[in-house]
Amino acid sequence: MSMEVIQTIDGLWRAKHHLCREFATKNQKRPYVGLVPTMGNLHHGHLSLVRRMVDECDVSVGSIFVNPAQFAPGEDFSEYPRTPEADLMQCEDAGVDIVFMPESDALYTQDHSTEVIVRKLTERYCGAERPGHFAGVTLVVAKLLNIVHPDIAYFGQKDYQQFRVIERMVRDLDFPLDLAMCPTVREPDGLAMSSRNAYLAEDERKAAATIYSGLQELADAFATGQDGAEALKEVARTELAEAVQLEYLEIANAWSLDPKESAASGDVVLIAAKVGGIRLIDNIVLAAGDENAH
Amino acid sequence: MSMEVIQTIDGLWRAKHHLCREFATKNQKRPYVGLVPTMGNLHHGHLSLVRRMVDECDVSVGSIFVNPAQFAPGEDFSEYPRTPEADLMQCEDAGVDIVFMPESDALYTQDHSTEVIVRKLTERYCGAERPGHFAGVTLVVAKLLNIVHPDIAYFGQKDYQQFRVIERMVRDLDFPLDLAMCPTVREPDGLAMSSRNAYLAEDERKAAATIYSGLQELADAFATGQDGAEALKEVARTELAEAVQLEYLEIANAWSLDPKESAASGDVVLIAAKVGGIRLIDNIVLAAGDENAH
Numbered sequence: 001m002s003m004e005v006i007q008t009i010d011g012l013w014r015a016k017h018h019l020c021r022e023f024a025t026k027n028q029k030r031p032y033v034g035l036v037p038t039m040g041n042l043h044h045g046h047l048s049l050v051r052r053m054v055d056e057c058d059v060s061v062g063s064i065f066v067n068p069a070q071f072a073p074g075e076d077f078s079e080y081p082r083t084p085e086a087d088l089m090q091c092e093d094a095g096v097d098i099v100f101m102p103e104s105d106a107l108y109t110q111d112h113s114t115e116v117i118v119r120k121l122t123e124r125y126c127g128a129e130r131p132g133h134f135a136g137v138t139l140v141v142a143k144l145l146n147i148v149h150p151d152i153a154y155f156g157q158k159d160y161q162q163f164r165v166i167e168r169m170v171r172d173l174d175f176p177l178d179l180a181m182c183p184t185v186r187e188p189d190g191l192a193m194s195s196r197n198a199y200l201a202e203d204e205r206k207a208a209a210t211i212y213s214g215l216q217e218l219a220d221a222f223a224t225g226q227d228g229a230e231a232l233k234e235v236a237r238t239e240l241a242e243a244v245q246l247e248y249l250e251i252a253n254a255w256s257l258d259p260k261e262s263a264a265s266g267d268v269v270l271i272a273a274k275v276g277g278i279r280l281i282d283n284i285v286l287a288a289g290d291e292n293a294h
Numbered sequence: 295m296s297m298e299v300i301q302t303i304d305g306l307w308r309a310k311h312h313l314c315r316e317f318a319t320k321n322q323k324r325p326y327v328g329l330v331p332t333m334g335n336l337h338h339g340h341l342s343l344v345r346r347m348v349d350e351c352d353v354s355v356g357s358i359f360v361n362p363a364q365f366a367p368g369e370d371f372s373e374y375p376r377t378p379e380a381d382l383m384q385c386e387d388a389g390v391d392i393v394f395m396p397e398s399d400a401l402y403t404q405d406h407s408t409e410v411i412v413r414k415l416t417e418r419y420c421g422a423e424r425p426g427h428f429a430g431v432t433l434v435v436a437k438l439l440n441i442v443h444p445d446i447a448y449f450g451q452k453d454y455q456q457f458r459v460i461e462r463m464v465r466d467l468d469f470p471l472d473l474a475m476c477p478t479v480r481e482p483d484g485l486a487m488s489s490r491n492a493y494l495a496e497d498e499r500k501a502a503a504t505i506y507s508g509l510q511e512l513a514d515a516f517a518t519g520q521d522g523a524e525a526l527k528e529v530a531r532t533e534l535a536e537a538v539q540l541e542y543l544e545i546a547n548a549w550s551l552d553p554k555e556s557a558a559s560g561d562v563v564l565i566a567a568k569v570g571g572i573r574l575i576d577n578i579v580l581a582a583g584d585e586n587a588h
Contacts, residue, residue: 009468107468111550113413114432114466120407138408139467146468172408173433174303174401174440256405 003092005099009147012061012100016148019059019097031058035150037141040064041081042090045185045193049154052182054095061148062091063100065107070136081195100148107143116142118165118172121257125161125248125270126281137162138169145175152178156185158192160268160283164257184282186212192282204276207241214239215269215284223289227263240273247272247279254285297386299393303441306355306394310442313353313391325352329444331435334358335375336384339479339487343448346476348389355442356385357394359401364430375489394442401437410436412459412466415551419455419542419564420575431456432463439469446471452478452486454562454577458551478576480506486576498570501535508533509563509578517583521557534567541566541573548579 006012016033023031034057036049053060064087071077084101091099115135121127122134145153155163163181170179185193190212191205200208214236221235229251236249249271251263260267265288272281300306310327317325328351330343347354358381365371378395385393409429415421416428439447449457457475464473479487484506485499494502508530515529523545530543543565545557554561559582566575 013470109465112466113415114463115409115411115413116467117409117411118407119409143466143468146470149470169408171403172406172437173410174437176307176440176443 003088003096003099005088005101007100007102008106009102012098012147015098016059016061023058027058032152033057033059033061033148033150035061035063035144035148035153037063037065037144037153037155038087039066039080039195040087041083041195042087043185043193043195045156045158047090047094048185049156049182050091050094050096052180053152053154057152059098060096061098061100061150062096063144063148065100065102065140065144066104067107067136067140068104069108069139070133072130072133075130081198100144107140115139116169116173118168121161121165121168125250125257126272127161129247129272129279134162134165138165141166142169142173142175145170145177150177152180154180154182157181158184158194158282160270161257164255190216192280194280196278196280199276199278201276204243204278207243208275208280210239210241210244211271211273211275211280211282212284215271215282218269219284219286222263222286225289229259229261229263232263232269236269236271243275245274247274251286297382297390297393299382299395301394301396302400303396306392306441309392310353310355317352321352326446327351327353327355327442327444329355329357329438329442329447331357331359331438331447331449332381333360333374333489334381335377335489336381337479337487337489339450339452341384341388342479343450343476344385344388344390346474347446347448351446353392354390355392355394355444356390357438357442359394359396359434359438360398361401361430361434362398363402363433364427366424366427369424375492394438401434409433410463410467412462415455415459415462419544419551420566421455423541423566423573428456428459432459435460436463436467436469439464439471444471446474448474448476450478451475452488452576454564455551458549484510486574488574490572490574493570493572495570498537498572501537502569502574504533504535504538505565505567505569505574505576506578509565509576512563513578513580516557516580519583523553523555523557526557526563530563530565537569539568541568545580 004015006015020031034053036053038046066080068077116138117135118138127134167179189209191209217239218232218236233249251260251267251269254266254268267286268283270283298309300309314325328347330347332340360374362371410432411429412432421428461473483503485503511533512526512530527543545554545561545563548560548562561580562577564577
């Protein structure tokens, strides 16, 4: 059976209903429905989510929508890379059932006036740097959850704060689904995969790899017994190439994202930095010496 | 089959799932599920919604929850009338399948931090008088829609602005359900049924009836050809008893709730007034002379 590409909400409902009924008739149980929401320009990171979804779900839905609401003023919405043909081929190869790919303004009417806002969690780190960004994310995810109504949705660990924000919204608004956080997929030198990596010049690309090696140094120092947050952060900062301009580097509680003075196993290290004007983020979860820190 | 009274979200999901599966097995189709969300203290207005739901739906769910989030600071949350035994008896008599009646703090965790806000529509009329009220309404309705996942939800016309706000949220967030606006149920003298009517002393109760007779006079004047909003509003104001302190009286577009200078068929007349310190609201939809204005 071939993949369906759907551009309207009604079309999505029809296509999903049809697939679900077909599954239910054949298997005498309702299907487990998965969703991977993306902004397209799919790389190996996205594909790891897509493959896990196809593996775990009876009906798998991917969405491709460059969401204007989550770009802060002055950000790269119009220049954000759009590669729909390649994205669709990769989804089809992976075995996705339905790709929901609405027109850029199809999800927002002109008099759209509803906001979904998570307080506190969104007020620091990327939220402080990108005003309105997380409100745009929670809005479009709330819409996609209502449109697709999945049993599970998959997100990458690379956007760690985003995951915690979405998780909070899902809990607070009682959306009935599971969320899966999938490990960050990395280039051979450790740089987290991102659509924005393509913007980096060769020397910038090399410098960018020190973001992750810095996180690793920090995690190794923690694993060998250091736990003072300031000293640990200094370990990472020392590793960063000169071309890496740090925006934030913090050791935080994994759930509340409150900064810690003394690091503990399970805490997350969050980092954002600019390299040649390109904003990159990454993170690592700390593990004690006898666990795997990466 | 007797009615189930459920206090937890998980319990609600189980009970609803069970009823829906039973229905589907018996009828070879999925049931049409209805919801009437209330704050309890049920009167004939609520019961008209409940009866319509039972009549139209295969599985009918009522909710009783005095939602702290929708009371503005200083309002009557703790004194709001609570009559659970009588409410449950009335629901059972009406044929409701499930009543969802969570503990007062069961829907909000201590670190709840998500808001659902409709802009503009909520900024005037009751929204201006009751800061935070509509944000509390949209929040709890979003939660109830995710918990119950009905195909249709019923609301009373008496809370006209509330209906338009919920309708906007449902549209903007793509909640997959229908909304039904049910006619206001009135006392013999025309006063709109409300839990707050019980607070009125006898003379206040008489004065309160002029709120609706004022709306009727206005609608009659419109039906006979007047359309200047200011003159029409004066017709209503003249009818109001002295004990009625007007908060707002406006002729508005039925969808945007923008005030009109010249009234047209389909416009809504919104009124709020205090009688002896008790805040009452009402409304009427205008109809041309050959239609039924009430």
